[in-house]
Amino acid sequence: MNRPGLEADAVLACGEVRTCLLPARDALGEREAVRLLRMRPDERVRVSRHPNRLVVSPDVLTGVDCRLPTDTGARVRAVGTVSAHALLVEGRVLQCAASFSLAAAGADRRHPWGYYLVRPGLLVPVGRLPERSVARGFLLGHRPGQLDVGSIAEGVLAQVARQGAVLDHDPPLTAAVTHLRWTAVRAVDEEPFSVFTKGEDGLRMVELRLPPDVPLTEAGALCVDLALHDWLLTTVADKLDGLRTHPADDRAVLRVLLPLVDHLMHLWMPRARIAPVLRTTWDALEETPGYSRQWNALAQRVRDQLSLHAIQLLGKVPSGP
Template identity: 55%
Template sequence: MAPPQSTPPAVLACGEIRTCLLPARQALDIRSAARLLGLRAGERVLLSERPGLYARSPDTLTGVDCLLPSANGARVRAVGTVTAHAALTEGRVLQTSAHCRLPGTGPDQRRPWGEYLVRPGVVEPFGRLPHEAVARGVLGGPRQGDLDVGLVADGLLTRVLRHPLLDQRPPFRCRPTRLRWAALPAPPGEGPSLERFTLAEDELRTVHLRVPEGTSGAELAALCDDFALHDWLLTTVVRMLDGLRLGAGAAQDAATVVRTLRPAVDHLLHLWMPAARVGRELAALWDPLEERPGFTRQWQALVQRIRDQLALYAVPAAHRDVAPGP
């Protein structure tokens, strides 16, 4: 068998992430997390206890042979594999992530399938790749029949959610989110940049990045997994507070407020650690989100508001428990 031909450098990387609350009454311990994410026999689950409990499945590969989404109508066929993994943070927040890299040019004919398998996470175009148009097409959403890495992330999520360890009794109700990202080359001599972070409809977020040549797809996926985790935390806590009418004349009683806000304290407030698992070269891409809109400022304000409300509603109960003086 002839040796596989070399692949040109990637000019586009893209991926999608699904983030949701694990449907289990209790958070999973580290051993149970390893059982949940043991997706490939004989391959170990990555486990970490610092700076928090974290488990990540081995990578899985999904073969694709399809057209690429494109904003200018170009119809480019591509063949290769999409890499996917699942991760669990503090035994409570589940994510599935799928991504791939695309080189600037590919062969005019399909290679033997074995040559694609030795390039995990690479999807090769036939001929030249109009990478700017394809990046816009990815972020805008693929049409039916186009490459859709979100379907790979969805399929992996469905697989994990069927595991018998999960009792399907989450401690509170919340919506999952989707984050779709695309990374194009940065200008020569420039570092990575976050071009745009957008909140779209139907729980969708889109991220447009530019990164130096040679940035690995795994590092980009880790960065975007981190974005997705913290965006989900913000979104979930904002919605917890959104339905409450607080203050004088509010309809809810103390028990309702405490019942609504307590899950945030029990399950979410300790999870905020931006860039804790992001490579050093890409960690600076958190800075634009901290400056504006100010992810951590908003989180800290929400946390303080929850704690203030719980303290406030505890005051009348404490007064009732104090026996009157002589």
């Protein structure tokens, strides 16, 4: 979300996104989804119906006063609020995102809390911010005593999952929770670029250098979109990995394929809700992993397998007299 008047103060934006299958047997309708994500009584839940249905919770602010991670081990203290919210895509895929922007410099001592509360989602360093060192340190991960944005996203995820009146915790398929960590700075003396990597533990990391005229806060929506499609691709690929397709295994194969078709295959819609100025950035991020190419191949494999098993099933039905 853009915050006019605060964007000029920010030189670095960071965040983490958690993506998972909603723990429910069926996809939630719009009314149930709004009920699930009503996390604050003073703000309404946002609903977007085109090009697909997206329900977004109000922002939840967490006050922090702690050290920031750095790659050099330098001690950098910042004070302010981290903004977090939950998103539900087509009533089926749940995402929780926590993020913050960082000002270039702050006073040598801390202000009263009121100063920070009127700057939601902005952290102000005590002194000057070594932005590149903090950006690299954030991607490497926090150490004890340092800001842990992932735990804030996890807290939002747990808060949503506890809604027992809405969720039956009986999902139609098993799927992992994916983590995406991102940073964004402005490219001043260099060309804009984007780097997408996966750590050994499955952590996704995105490093962005954005054009000077692009608000850093726009990077959050881009990374949420990337996290969603990375999760979809990972989940479908994992389900198809090693799938036995022998005719004797018809029922086992269908138990894998049918939930994918019912719940996930229609959700692939990259770049649906990112700013037009960032669409080329998404294209660059997708080019190296080749997400759409791989997704199209997997989707075709699912369709082919269903067609093959339908033909085999028809072949077992006796013909008429």
